[in-house]
Amino acid sequence: KNMAARSKVKLGFDSIAGAKLDAVVVPKGYSAQVLAPWGTPLNDLAQEWQADGSNTAFDQANSLGMHHDGMHYFPLNGSATDGLLCINHEYIDQQALHPAGPTQDSHNLRTIIDEVRKEINAHGVTIVRIKQTNGIWEVVKNDSHNRRFTGATTMDISGPVADKTLLETPFSPAGDKVRGTLNNCGNGYTPWGTYLTCEENWPGYFVNTGTQTADQQRIGIDANNTRYGWDDLTGVRDEIDDEFKRFDITKTGKNASEDYRNEANGHGYIVEIDPYNNQSSAIKRTALGRFRHEGCVFGQVVEGKPIVFYSGHDSRFEYIYKFVSDVDWHAADAKRDDRLAVGAKYMDRGTLYVARFDDNGAGYWLPLTLASKTKNGGTLADTFTDLAGLILNTAGAADLVGATPMDRPEWAAVDPVNGAVYMTLTNNTKRTTETNAANPRLNNSTGHIIRWQEGDDAELFSWDVFVFGAPEDGTAEVNRSGLEALNQFASPDGLAFDARGIMWIQTDNGAPELTEYTNDQMLAVVPSQLTNDSGDLETINSDNQTALKRFFVGPNGAEVTGLAFSPAQTDLFLNIQHPKNWPHSNDATMETPSNKTVRPRAATVIIRKNDGGEIGV
Numbered sequence: 001k002n003m004a005a006r007s008k009v010k011l012g013f014d015s016i017a018g019a020k021l022d023a024v025v026v027p028k029g030y031s032a033q034v035l036a037p038w039g040t041p042l043n044d045l046a047q048e049w050q051a052d053g054s055n056t057a058f059d060q061a062n063s064l065g066m067h068h069d070g071m072h073y074f075p076l077n078g079s080a081t082d083g084l085l086c087i088n089h090e091y092i093d094q095q096a097l098h099p100a101g102p103t104q105d106s107h108n109l110r111t112i113i114d115e116v117r118k119e120i121n122a123h124g125v126t127i128v129r130i131k132q133t134n135g136i137w138e139v140v141k142n143d144s145h146n147r148r149f150t151g152a153t154t155m156d157i158s159g160p161v162a163d164k165t166l167l168e169t170p171f172s173p174a175g176d177k178v179r180g181t182l183n184n185c186g187n188g189y190t191p192w193g194t195y196l197t198c199e200e201n202w203p204g205y206f207v208n209t210g211t212q213t214a215d216q217q218r219i220g221i222d223a224n225n226t227r228y229g230w231d232d233l234t235g236v237r238d239e240i241d242d243e244f245k246r247f248d249i250t251k252t253g254k255n256a257s258e259d260y261r262n263e264a265n266g267h268g269y270i271v272e273i274d275p276y277n278n279q280s281s282a283i284k285r286t287a288l289g290r291f292r293h294e295g296c297v298f299g300q301v302v303e304g305k306p307i308v309f310y311s312g313h314d315s316r317f318e319y320i321y322k323f324v325s326d327v328d329w330h331a332a333d334a335k336r337d338d339r340l341a342v343g344a345k346y347m348d349r350g351t352l353y354v355a356r357f358d359d360n361g362a363g364y365w366l367p368l369t370l371a372s373k374t375k376n377g378g379t380l381a382d383t384f385t386d387l388a389g390l391i392l393n394t395a396g397a398a399d400l401v402g403a404t405p406m407d408r409p410e411w412a413a414v415d416p417v418n419g420a421v422y423m424t425l426t427n428n429t430k431r432t433t434e435t436n437a438a439n440p441r442l443n444n445s446t447g448h449i450i451r452w453q454e455g456d457d458a459e460l461f462s463w464d465v466f467v468f469g470a471p472e473d474g475t476a477e478v479n480r481s482g483l484e485a486l487n488q489f490a491s492p493d494g495l496a497f498d499a500r501g502i503m504w505i506q507t508d509n510g511a512p513e514l515t516e517y518t519n520d521q522m523l524a525v526v527p528s529q530l531t532n533d534s535g536d537l538e539t540i541n542s543d544n545q546t547a548l549k550r551f552f553v554g555p556n557g558a559e560v561t562g563l564a565f566s567p568a569q570t571d572l573f574l575n576i577q578h579p580k581n582w583p584h585s586n587d588a589t590m591e592t593p594s595n596k597t598v599r600p601r602a603a604t605v606i607i608r609k610n611d612g613g614e615i616g617v
């Protein structure tokens, strides 16, 4: 493997200072445009977004959802100025969504059906056509590609869990359809032109007040409440069909038409969407495992070799996974029109692995099959009777084989120059007693980025820590990468390479050490250029740390997430999630409900160079 390959790109901007503004900050010579904020109508069915929160659930189903997260740009006819933006909507701010926050009755139960429908419709994914003219991007309203997938959209499901006994519900007695996608956080895309949306904190939307199954206990389905109380519509509960009752998966013992115990089995997956075909269904690809998927990225694509996907489970002490397709890649599949059939070929059959990081920089991908050996000398067949059951409790299976508990795995990115894989480990302040080589800091409030390179065998890899987030004044134990004011960061989360080999790092800052200095940010670095004399990749350290440059700072209260690029590398798309007020300057009429000073709107930001040239150089 030639790790000596280096990107030739040269970062051509000066690292910018941290900022705490209610605005976005970009380097000199760049401009930023706000596009497609929450509530932007996709078509004429929806009313324009109303600053008083009065838009209906129906409006919301035909408009951009809330809390933009992962994102990808799909060109139409290869165009850098005309394409489809796919945007995840991770969760909601109930205060901002409704005129005066969520309506509650005296028992603190939710009473307004349309509010709950609006909340469900504000989740999911948007596909929207956008066009650029003279450097300005616009949403193409009423375009036939425009569509929403919400927490209520009917979807297909495939792979090992596509099994009637696991998915039979009142909604789908045949057990072949599932409803909705929830908490769509990071994303991916495929070499064959489809979008991947990742279901992250879905367990919080379900409740089981009775006896929980092993997988429900392991993933943490709550025994008392759901995140937004959708299961708990007092007074209307019996009149409304399974639209809301489905979130209570307690085994009732009632007749089959009221038994929702399988509802959550349809959640926790990588979901494939063909943005180019507006007649296609989303398909949940269960072979890639069931956990809190943060993102999903494919490894280096090689003709005649399997397709590989990486995905992290974002929770404290959870694991990193990879999926390897059974069949080998054929480049002709990149150009087929039946993209979801290609998806079935590469994503429905394969082997799921979980990572074990050993002390000496060696790593092992532990397969998760029934025959896999467990730590205590048995096999996974001692616990699981079939692959469907194993996938349903992926994290439980990973426990048994001895995977390494990580500091909250978030996004992964693959260097196009040499195939090295990077994954953000955002933070873990609950690591109070036991470190391991790959997660070496106690009370890891600032996070790190781990890197690995695949070995010759599918089960071997080598790894190191590329960079540790830290405040510049952190002790040597904390600031291990020698960061300084112009690149100190915490809580790396969004991560992507562009086609030239620049790696972009976005933060979702939980560390007080850094929030005093700056809002969340995005940095850039070209890792393949950091090599030693023998051509081995280097980590960030006090000798080379200036290679890591701050490119962008977000507005108050927001996390910076979602990364996409136009094919010409002239336009960088990112998302501003959960801003405090922003971008209120666009609309002076946004008056406050309850505790907000203005009604904030997550939105996409498009960054361009003023001269129209390539970003970052």
Ligand code: FEO
Residues within 6 Å of the ligand: 090, 185, 186, 200, 294, 314, 410
């Ligand atoms: Fe939704 Fe792990 O960030």
Ligand code: CA
Residues within 6 Å of the ligand: 185, 186, 294, 410, 493, 494, 508, 561
């Ligand atoms: Ca994230």
Ligand code: CA
Residues within 6 Å of the ligand: 410, 426, 493, 508
């Ligand atoms: Ca995060």
Ligand code: CA
Residues within 6 Å of the ligand: 069, 090, 508, 559, 577
């Ligand atoms: Ca988030």
